[in-house]
Amino acid sequence: MSDLDHRLLSAHAGADPAVLAGLYQEAAHATGGDAGAFYLTHAFVFALEAGLPDAALIEADLRALGRV
Amino acid sequence: MSDDLSAVIRPIAQAQGLPNAHYTDPDTFAEEREALLFSQWAGLATASDVPEPGDAKPIEFLGTPLLLIRDREGQVRVFHNICRHRGMILVSEPRKIEGAIRCPYHSWCYSTQGKLVATPHVGGPGMNTHDGIDRTTLGLIEVPSHIWRDVVFINMDGTAAPFAEVHADLIARWSDFDTDLHHGGGDSTFTLEVKTNWKLAVENYCESYHLPWVHPGLNSYSRLEDHYNIEAPGLYSGQGSILYRQIRAEDGTVFPDFPGLPEKWQTAAEYVAVYPNVLLGVQKDHAFAIILEPRGIEETAEHIHLYYATPHVDEDLRRANAALWKTVFEEDIFVVEGMQKGRHAPGFDGGRFSPAMDGPTHCFHAWAADRLRARRPMAAE
Ligand code: FES
Numbered sequence: 001m002s003d004l005d006h007r008l009l010s011a012h013a014g015a016d017p018a019v020l021a022g023l024y025q026e027a028a029h030a031t032g033g034d035a036g037a038f039y040l041t042h043a044f045v046f047a048l049e050a051g052l053p054d055a056a057l058i059e060a061d062l063r064a065l066g067r068v
Numbered sequence: 069m070s071d072d073l074s075a076v077i078r079p080i081a082q083a084q085g086l087p088n089a090h091y092t093d094p095d096t097f098a099e100e101r102e103a104l105l106f107s108q109w110a111g112l113a114t115a116s117d118v119p120e121p122g123d124a125k126p127i128e129f130l131g132t133p134l135l136l137i138r139d140r141e142g143q144v145r146v147f148h149n150i151c152r153h154r155g156m157i158l159v160s161e162p163r164k165i166e167g168a169i170r171c172p173y174h175s176w177c178y179s180t181q182g183k184l185v186a187t188p189h190v191g192g193p194g195m196n197t198h199d200g201i202d203r204t205t206l207g208l209i210e211v212p213s214h215i216w217r218d219v220v221f222i223n224m225d226g227t228a229a230p231f232a233e234v235h236a237d238l239i240a241r242w243s244d245f246d247t248d249l250h251h252g253g254g255d256s257t258f259t260l261e262v263k264t265n266w267k268l269a270v271e272n273y274c275e276s277y278h279l280p281w282v283h284p285g286l287n288s289y290s291r292l293e294d295h296y297n298i299e300a301p302g303l304y305s306g307q308g309s310i311l312y313r314q315i316r317a318e319d320g321t322v323f324p325d326f327p328g329l330p331e332k333w334q335t336a337a338e339y340v341a342v343y344p345n346v347l348l349g350v351q352k353d354h355a356f357a358i359i360l361e362p363r364g365i366e367e368t369a370e371h372i373h374l375y376y377a378t379p380h381v382d383e384d385l386r387r388a389n390a391a392l393w394k395t396v397f398e399e400d401i402f403v404v405e406g407m408q409k410g411r412h413a414p415g416f417d418g419g420r421f422s423p424a425m426d427g428p429t430h431c432f433h434a435w436a437a438d439r440l441r442a443r444r445p446m447a448a449e
């Protein structure tokens with residue numbers, strides 16, 4: 001995770017929500033479980049902010065997990 | 069301090085202007101904020117400020133943080149610029165909202181229509197719902213708004229009748245100009261910061277009495293005797309000219325006329341203060357809107373916007389026209405600032421009106437006095 005952590009941090013500094021959405025999705029898939037839902041939540045938020053069509057897909061994933 | 073408004077609403081020949089407190093006293097300013105600005109359709113901005121869907125612009129209006137936004141469907145809306153969670157400011161500088169408005173604090177997200185669409189971790193880490201949080205009741209607080217002649221009017225306290233009903237008279241009066249307005253762009257808008265109470269800017273704008281003295285240049289093509297008063301009690305007042313002469317470049321270039329205008333507008337023009345704080349002008353070849361932003365008791369920003377009949381007009385002429393209007397409006401600064409200073413002379417009685425020339429100003433004062441009296445307990449009068 002440390003490389004991903006690092007990329008996440010610099011993406012937060014760059015403040016491009018589309019990039020953040022992608023990285024958090026990556027993190028969610030690499031993790032699973034509660035931690036995965038946590039990352040997926042962030043992916044959802046940034047996808048919404050960026051207006052990505054992915055937002056609806058991520059929301060569906062969260063719904064399947066009982067998280068929205 | 070006694071604040072006798074009954075003198076203000078006398079017939080003009082006996083009337084006095086609003087007492088000093090209406091220009092200098094913080095409590096009266098707060099009272100007028102509610103009675104004259106928040107309860108009415110006040111000008112906030114222009115729709116041209118947010119030309120594209122997603123464009124968002126934070127604007128403070130008398131201390132209230134607002135967000136002007138063009139939603140995804142293209143509709144201009146005004147919201148309180150604060151999050152329903154902990155009241156954080158949502159948008160701190162003008163920008164484009166690509167998808168949702170994300171609160172910078174805990175990332176609750178709102179659609180451009182104001183719907184709360186995400187509440188991350190609200191039920192604990194990774195759990196984005198909670199029974200106690202009903203998203204459907206937690207959208208952004210919307211302020212009623214209405215766009216007319218590109219001006220975004222808002223009714224802060226939500227008590228006003230619909231704009232089209234309130235201003236049916238003026239809308240009908242100017243129905244000839246009910247056609248597309250094209251904002252002249254960056255060189256056709258400017259702001260003047262003036263050390264005056266906003267009302268003095270209205271009072272000066274709506275009368276023609278001062279034209280020959282303050283705008284001697286105007287007198288060559290817009291003479292005092294060619295003007296008439298416009299008075300719609302409780303709504304608007306101003307002046308008209310029966311001898312409008314359009315700006316013309318040396319090579320004869322002029323701006324195109326608004327389409328379909330009846331003959332009378334070939335030589336006529338009207339300038340009206342729409343109460344409380346919007347000053348409008350219509351002429352056959354261009355129009356303007358001035359939004360008075362009250363920044364404090366003695367501080368006003370005048371936001372001026374010029375409009376044309378077509379999206380593109382001659383650039384040099386457009387610049388020359390903006391420069392001309394800027395000169396005219398700058399010529400008014402020393403009087404509105406001078407009258408403001410004058411309001412600090414103790415015992416000034418509000419002054420008197422020329423019964424022949426000051427009708428539009430008195431009309432505005434009577435409107436203000438009526439609105440204030442309607443909200444004051446009877447005992448205070
Ligand atoms: S204050 Fe906006 S999400 Fe907490």
Ligand SMILES: [Fe+2]
Pocket residue numbers: 272273278279282283396400
């Ligand atoms: Fe003037």
